[in-house]
Amino acid sequence: MTLPVALAGVGKRFRGTTALQDVTLELRPGVTGLLGPNGAGKTTLLRIVATALSPDAGTVRVLGADPADPAGRLAIRRRLGYLPQESGAYSGFTAFSFVDYVAVLKEMTDRSARHAEVRRVLDAVGLGDRAHQRIRALSGGMRRRVGLAQALLGHPDLLVLDEPTVGLDPEQRLRFREVLAGLPDDATVLLSTHLTEDVAALCPTVVVLDSGRVLFHGETTALAALADGRVWDAEAPDPRAAVSWRTPEGRFRNVGSPPPGAALVPAGPEHGYLLLTGSTAAEQVAS
Numbered sequence: 093m094t095l096p097v098a099l100a101g102v103g104k105r106f107r108g109t110t111a112l113q114d115v116t117l118e119l120r121p122g123v124t125g126l127l128g129p130n131g132a133g134k135t136t137l138l139r140i141v142a143t144a145l146s147p148d149a150g151t152v153r154v155l156g157a158d159p160a161d162p163a164g165r166l167a168i169r170r171r172l173g174y175l176p177q178e179s180g181a182y183s184g185f186t187a188f189s190f191v192d193y194v195a196v197l198k199e200m201t202d203r204s205a206r207h208a209e210v211r212r213v214l215d216a217v218g219l220g221d222r223a224h225q226r227i228r229a230l231s232g233g234m235r236r237r238v239g240l241a242q243a244l245l246g247h248p249d250l251l252v253l254d255e256p257t258v259g260l261d262p263e264q265r266l267r268f269r270e271v272l273a274g275l276p277d278d279a280t281v282l283l284s285t286h287l288t289e290d291v292a293a294l295c296p297t298v299v300v301l302d303s304g305r306v307l308f309h310g311e312t313t314a315l316a317a318l319a320d321g322r323v324w325d326a327e328a329p330d331p332r333a334a335v336s337w338r339t340p341e342g343r344f345r346n347v348g349s350p351p352p353g354a355a356l357v358p359a360g361p362e363h364g365y366l367l368l369t370g371s372t373a374a375e376q377v378a379s
């Protein structure tokens with residue numbers, strides 16, 4: 093089977109900043125979450141997979157093709173749906189006209205079939221009744237959903253979604269879950285997020301990126317298992333903890349090496365993530 097995404101030794105620098113370093117990663121069909129603190133390199137990695145950016149080093153294969161080759165790039169783009177980080181562009185379009193415009197770029201030439209597809213994806217993200225409103229008049233979460241709708245056009249084999257849940261209210265998060273669950277089994281989704289609860293709810297597989305390096309790639313349950321027996325509550329931050337924070341009950345949750353007799357708490361993916369990334373991510377998870 094051709095792997096949907098295969099990166100080997102990928103590196104990317106922006107002037108003095110190393111955004112990605114020696115990233116080797118193979119993705120299989122299904123939903124993979126890309127988790128990491130601010131500046132970890134998530135957007136850079138997604139842009140490379142989505143053929144929007146070339147790496148400085150390493151090899152990239154997406155859907156069996158090489159994005160460095162113009163014919164390969166075109167072949168990938170025809171089978172790709174991409175939600176980039178939010179841009180303010182196209183705000184004068186209506187939701188319908190914007191998604192229709194992207195559908196034209198995707199070579200959907202039959203007008204009535206194209207319009208039916210535009211309606212399908214707008215309905216899928218819960219914007220059927222807002223289709224003729226201008227994008228600038230929509231809320232931030234609705235604009236994000238317009239972006240998601242265009243990524244779903246034409247049933248892509250690979251969906252690359254940069255922070256798709258930002259700005260979504262709880263009901264829309266649930267709907268987004270349903271959209272992902274409704275994709276065919278052989279579709280591949282790579283989505284970035286800061287939120288370990290997104291990963292727990294949406295992604296059977298997770299990649300943890302920090303400072304441009306892959307720290308973990310495996311099942312989300314295995315990320316949680318890294319912290320088994322290493323999470324405990326106490327009256328104060330414990331010096332044996334790699335990370336501590338105050339719980340809503342006013343106690344302190346500690347992740348690290350517990351003392352004998354510690355009040356252990358079941359581990360979740362966020363605790364495994366904190367053990368891997370340490371304090372850089374602690375504030376994001378604790379807040």
Ligand SMILES: Nc1ncnc2c1ncn2[C@@H]1O[C@H](COP(=O)(O)OP(=O)(O)OP(=O)(O)O)[C@@H](O)[C@H]1O
Pocket residue numbers: 106107109110111128129130131132133134135136137286
């Ligand atoms: N176009 C660019 N020019 C200069 N530096 C860049 C550029 N794009 C990214 N970087 C730098 O590369 C590093 C990785 O950035 P990237 O946006 O990939 O991280 P991220 O994990 O998506 O972060 P966030 O969670 O904050 O969105 C950061 O240090 C960033 O400042």
